[in-house]
Amino acid sequence: MKYLQAAVAIAAFAILLSASSFAALGGDVNSVLADQAQMKAQRRVTQMTAYSIHEMQSQAGTTVREFVSPEGKVFGVAWQGQSLPNFQQVLGSYYDQFIKSAPRQRKHGPVTIQMPGLVVQSGGHMRALTGRAYVPEMMPSGVKADEIR
């Protein structure tokens, strides 16, 4: 019996670990909690018609908003503030694709990076950086990219 309890406890712990190692985009709502822990942030949830917004403010003065579908999946992330978010955390399984994209262009200014299944947009200026990342095919119907802000 004791062994069983221990096994259950270990299994539960393993599930928690795996939940926290998921990062947000494309993940389920638990991954938002992982981001919250990583950012050491307060979280505020706003329910919209087609989705919910989980807003967190980091100590760095950066606000991160994660957009969660009715099915509990994170389809978009927006940020605004002094620093960029930790993309490995917020992009999750999309991060490897993002980090290799390295746009080299003649434009000095805001960027849009279009990748298969992922769009990352970034703009602003020093101390006021803004942007969003979203998975177009996961957007609830009728929701526009402009709403991820």
Next chain:
Amino acid sequence: MKTNLKFPQIILAVVLIGLASSCGGGSTGAVSGSGTGGSGGTGNNVAQLVVDAGPGGIGTVDLAFTTVTVCMPGTSTCQTIDHVQVDTGSEGLRILSSVLTLPLPQQTSNGNSAFECTQFADLTFLWGPIATADIQISGESAKSVPVQIINPVTASPGAPADCSQTANQQLTQDGTVFDLGANAMLGIGSFRQDCGSACALSVIPATYYSCNSTGCSNATQTLTAQVQNPVWMFASDNNGVILQLPAVPDAGQTNVSGSLTFGIGTQSNNGLGSAVILPVDSNFANFTVQFQGMNFTDVNFVDSGSNGYFFLDSATLTNPPFNIPMPDCPKSSALQGFYCPNPTIPLSASLIGSTANGTPVGASRTISFNVASAQNLFNTTGTAFNDLGGESSGNFDFGLPFFFGRSVYTAIEGQSTPAGTGPYLAF
């Protein structure tokens, strides 16, 4: 932040830059802008501003450069650096290590060296140590200013993971990459420091670090130790800057010269005249734009370091309520992110002062501007265009094209001027 270069050009650029930088106080290579008798005046507070093809003619467009002299603190051992990009969208002097010939003293604390990760909106970053320099620009000087040295990717210590994970390209030079498009960056924007109280009060990832032989760890950085906007540390004329560039033809121009004037209302050559003051919010230095009847509140800015009128996106502009067909350029790294309408599209927008800090509504100015095909413009030898445009999702970033034919004032936070305390924008 980047220039698209072919490999032989990179080699050439690096060689030329190597030749152009010398030590021991000699003034090297005067700025190469010739052009059309610049606008703006002369005086001990006026530096020349040029819009040319960049250091070694590497092919920059709509970037403005000046010349800066850095000195070992308290000495007359100096190095003059040309093609320093003038950026009102950032704060602080950042010098490529390959250009710097002076052994500027690095900032240390308890045997550890201060390093910084500097992030930009285009998802690039710079990495390198904080050093101290005396800075001279025109007749102005500032003593013991914290600056950043931009290390190559190969230098040790390398950028920590939490720095490189927040961006997807290290912007520096390592023999194969030379994409700063300048020998150094001079950030003379709205703020006094590049981070401010946030970095002084708490440890913030991907900002300041304390490094020793065992590695780097995140660290707080006091306000005075942070990389400073050199202008507010000048002995005088330290409340802001004026960028003045002459009007250029719609087809573009090669090599334009104008002026970078220090101080607002501190001398006979830097008064506000009829300029309209637009307050910007104290946190982000942004203001409001009204475009085709729609308001974009406190998300917009004027930035000499952006090389276009960057606003909204093709889909948003083309569809209701705007109905302005604004095609993106054909896909290529040189044209990525720019608009390519043919014929040129005339537009207007109202810039409205921020009310975020309790400023009354009222201050606003409506401007007209054109967006031409970037593809057509880049097929010329022009380096200065007043009609280069591109996307900036959800806001307006008024880059260098906005500055042609104008005097644009940037007042620094907390500094008093005849029109009140900064930050504000005026033109």
